[in-house]
Amino acid sequence: MTFSLKKILPHLLVVLGFIMLSLAYFNPVLKGKSIFQSDIMQFIGMSKQQTDFREVTGEETYWTNSAFGGMPTYQLGAKYPHNYIKKLDLALRFLPRPADYLFLYLLGFYLLLLVLGVDWKTSIIGAIAFGFSTYLIIILGVGHNSKAHAIAYMPLVLSGIILTFQKKYIFGFLWTVIAMGLELIANHFQMTYYLFLLVLVLGIAYLVDAYKKKILFNYFKSLGVLIFAVGLSMALNASVILATQEYVKESSRGQNEVTINPDGSSKEITNGLDRDYITQYSYGILESLNLFVPRLTGGGNGEPMGRESHTYEAYRKLGASPSQAIEASKHAPLYWGDQPIVEAPAYVGAVVLFLFVIGLFLVKGRIKWWLVGGTVLSLLLSYGKNLEFLTNFFIDYVPLYNKFRAVTSIQVILELCVPVMAVFGLVNLFKANRNENDKWQALKYAAGITGGMAIMLLLFKSSFDFSGVNDSFYRQNYGQDFVDAIKADRKSVFTLDTLRSLILVLFSASVIFAYLKEKLKQEWAIVIFGFLVLFDLVGVDRRYVNNDDFVSSKQVKYPFQMLEADKEIAKDTTHFRVFDLTSSGARASYFHNSLNGYHAAKLRRYEDVFDFYVVKNNMNVLNMLNTKYIIAQDEKGNTFSYLNDEANGNAWFVKKLQRLHTANEEILILDSLDTKSKAVYTFGNVSKNQNEEMTELKSFMVDSTASIQLLTHRPNYLKYRSNNKNEGFAVFSEIYYRYGWKAFIDGQESSHIRVNYTLRGMEIPKGTHIIEFKFDPEVVKTGSKITLMSSILFVLLLLGGILYKLKKDSNKLLVSKNR
Structure with missing residues (x-):
């Protein structure tokens, strides 16, 4: 028992150390504060309705009406039995x-290195190198x-x-x-x-x-x-x-039947995402060097610069007060890489890369090749449209690759492989039976390659133009002098960070030199490298994610506050939708059943309708979607709600039902379709038996006494009463989803179809009936x-x-x- 405790005690202490390190980096959590994450704020807005439903009923709803007109909650934190x-x-x-995620980073990587046979002390260095890799910290910040x-x-x-x-x-x-x-x-x-x-x-x-x-x-x-x-x-x-x-x-990850864009141009048909959308965020080839020099291409789109910066002076010359200029300079647009927007560089560390290069010369066998192979594949695929032949090959021929956007994200593989190789570089340096000449050669090559790279960047700095893809915007709005000031700051941070990386490389090389000369013990070398890696990475991480990102827990839990417009709308207890012109995110979803929302994978057909019509404020389509209120701003910036009396309501009987043949026809006709009296559907939307029963154009008698009234509405359940002297066809202003939604007439299951491209429709017998829709996904x-x-x-x-x-x-x- 004593022996087992001795064996396990170092690992327990390491785990305790990881807990302390995670809490130390995100120390405001110890004061009850929470990190303000923009994406999580949107997630809370999107999931508010299902969360409230869960708290009130103790049940789980797998459908929400609060976002994009209605969608499943599978990607919104649904809980399963x-x-x-x-x-x-x-x-x-x-x-x-x-802090929980940072702890998992550290613990998981530590265990991986132990499995690979690395001693616990050196494994700590690898865990720190992985856990504090800048990209991994940045994604926690946003x-x-x-x-x-x-x-x-x-x-x-x-x-x-x-x-x-x-x-x-x-x-x-x-x-x-x-x-x-x-x-x-x-x-x-x-x-x-x-x-x-x-x-x-x-x-x-x-x-x-x-x-x-x-x-x-x-x-x-x-x-x-x-x-x-x-x-x-x-x-x-x-x-x-x-x-x-x-x-x-x-x-939107699935195949789209529509072959045109909203502007009428032809659309590339794929069974996944659009090629341009996939490669919108493509890593620049020169940008690869910011793995080694953090702000080589400026860092991020909003770099914090001080009073001594050229950007500050440029704002002052434009008429800003000192306080205004300081505040604006906290978000200087220094990034000049190939991507539209970048929060921060994907920095893996100058020290880590130096050790990685040592590993290239000392590590042998299969571990070297899967680490190098993973690193190279990750880097090449992250180039996206900047390495078109490889990217197109993967999009066209590699299964599922076209389902994902932002190809730069694949660098997470590189960020895992590089620290492992770096650790094995150290392990081989510490091996007593390893040839000393090999160690000296590895040190010489690593110092020459990484240090030489830094020196070359400094020498040839003038060959870069430091121009960014968004500079034309700043030139147009602020003038050429402002752009010149930004470029001057870009050159400045380029020089500072390149020198920083060079110094770290030289210091790292000196530690290994002292160890090989037997002037420094292995234990001290490990400690020094641990602190070097921590200093290197945390120093960059804190530029982008720090204590300033923390706010009161209440502000995070309740990220949106009711505006006067929301309060006015909340007085209406009927069932309807809201379109918020003042926000493109999930703010409206937090308070209302909204046409807005924030999610990377929306229902494809709703997204088409949104892009074709909703975003253009097409009232015909807004009425069809039962948009009773529109939130807008007046000339003074005050928010108000507009009551749309023309909204079609929750459900209505139509006089005509027309069958179309293509998705293109169906979506284009919505622009002029009188949705209050006519509905359309496509041939492939209904079963063979239904198609045989339904002609190209079917007419129905609708008199003034015909009505359909919504009696009960919950996210996953809707109940109506219909009254009609004749057989009729009703359109329900609810988003059609072919899986899970079941329709019932007087308790008997009945079929319903998709109409008007994205809504539900159903034939209803004459007389008075109770109609129910239940979302009960198999x-x-x-x-x-x-x-x-x-x-x-x-x-x-x-x-x-x-x-x-x-x-x-x-x-x-x-x-x-x-x-």
């Missing part, structure tokens, strides 16, 4: 946000929590895979199931997809190694174990995966059953594994005693 892996995730994230969540579990997944390839089949299997289950629960499939690409690279490296060593049987045995493990981890997340898979088909029921059964299976396998291990250890002890 029997999701036990989520409970484990919540237990691991016990620290206040965002609120990309699900992305951070998925990235944090990547090292754990790799650990399980590597353990399995190390022939620790039972332990590797159990670890992989848990780690992959946690990875999937983060629900950021873009990051998981990029992890899969890295795993492919790792798998190829291990396959080549197995072939050379003639141990292919062991390789494929491990592969079989891992496939089973991943399959079980997916089953543990069946509800999340199946619901997402279903939603993707109907979202995908959640099916997923929950699979999750429950797989959880039971995993527990049985876990217990079996423990019993097997205990029996094996007992047998070893018995054999030892007999000897």
Whole structure:
């Protein structure tokens, strides 16, 4: 027992250290403050209705009416039955946000290095290098929590895979199931997809190694174990995966039938995202160097500059007061790379890159090749349209690659691989049996390459024009002198940060030089490098995410305040929609059933209608969507609500139903369609039997006594009473979604179709009837059953594994005693 405690004590202290480090960086959480994350503010707005419903009823709704006219909540924090892996995730994230994610970064990477055989002391350096990589901190600052969540579990997944390839089949299997289950629960499939690409690279490296060593049987045995493990981890997340898979088909990630743009031009038809949208954020090739020099291309679009800056002087010359100029200079547009907007550079650290280069010369075998392969693949794919042939190949031929935007995000793989290689560079330097000449050669090359790069950048600084893609805007609005001032500051930070990286490289080289000369002990070298990496990365991180980003917890919990316009609208207790012209985000969704919202994966057909008509304030379409109130601003900037008396209401009978043949026809006709008396649908929208019953144009008798009234409305349930002397066709101003919504007439299930491109329609018999719509998605029921059964299976396998291990250890002890 004493021996076991001694063995585990250093790791417990490391974990405690990671907790303290995470809380120290985000220390305002200790005072009860919360970080203000712009994306999370929007998420709260989007999910307010479902959160309120959950608190009031104790039930879960998988549909919300508060955003984009209505959509599933699968990507808005929906909770599923029997999701036990989520409970484990919540237990691991016990620290206040965002310290919890930083802790997961550090812990996961530390465990990965231990699995790779690195000693605990050196593993701490790697954990710090990964956890404080600037991009990983920045995404916490802006609120990309699900992305951070998925990235944090990547090292754990790799650990399980590597353990399995190390022939620790039972332990590797159990670890992989848990780690992959946690990875999937983060629900950021873009990051998981990029992890899969890295795993492919790792798998190829291990396959080549197995072939050379003639141990292919062991390789494929491990592969079989891992496939089973991943399959079980997916089953543990069946509800999340199946619901997402279903939603993707109907979202902007799915195939679009419309072949034209709102301006009438032809549209590229794909089964994923538009090519330009995918590559909108493409990493500049020169910009790659900001991995080494943080503000090589200016840093971010809003760099904090002081009173001594040229930008400050430029604002003063434009007539700003000293306080106004200081405030404006806190957000100087210094970024001059290829991307439209950048919050901060993807800096991995001058010290880390120096050690990475050492690793290139000292590390051998499969680990080198999967780390280098992952790094190169990640960097090349991040170039997007700047390396068009490779990007187009992946978009056109690699499955699912076209489902994700912002190709620069793939650099998370690079940000994982580089610190691992850097750590192994150190490990090889510390190996007593390693050739000393190799170590000196590695030091010479690393210092020459990284230090030489910094010197070359300083020498050839004048060859850069420091012009940004948005400079024309500043030139037009502020004049050429202002642009010249920005360029001067860009040159200044370029020089300062390049010198900074050069000094860090020289200092790092000096530490290794002293160690190789036996002037410095290994333990002290490790301590110094730990502090160097921490100083290097935290020094840059604090420029972008610091205590100034924290506000009172109340402000984060309630991010939107009611305006007078909202208060006026709230007096109306009927069911309707609101269109907010003053905000493009989720502010209106926080208070109302809104046409607005903030999400990267909207329902595809609603997005089409929004882009074609809503954004242009087309009243015909706004009426069809039951937009009773419009929030706008007057000439003085005061917000007011406009009552739209022409809104069609919740449901209405139409006189004519016309069948069209293409999606293009259907969306274009909305501009002139009299939606109060006529509805349209497309041939492929209804079943074969319905098509046979419905002619090209069907007429209905609608007199003044015909009515359809909404009696009850909840996010997932709608109840109407219809009264009509004749058979009729009703249009419901509710977003059509073919999965989950069931319609009933007098308690009997009935079919309904999509009309007017995005709404629901239904034939209703004559007389008085009760009509109900219930959102009861089968995908959640099916997923929950699979999750429950797989959880039971995993527990049985876990217990079996423990019993097997205990029996094996007992047998070893018995054999030892007999000897």
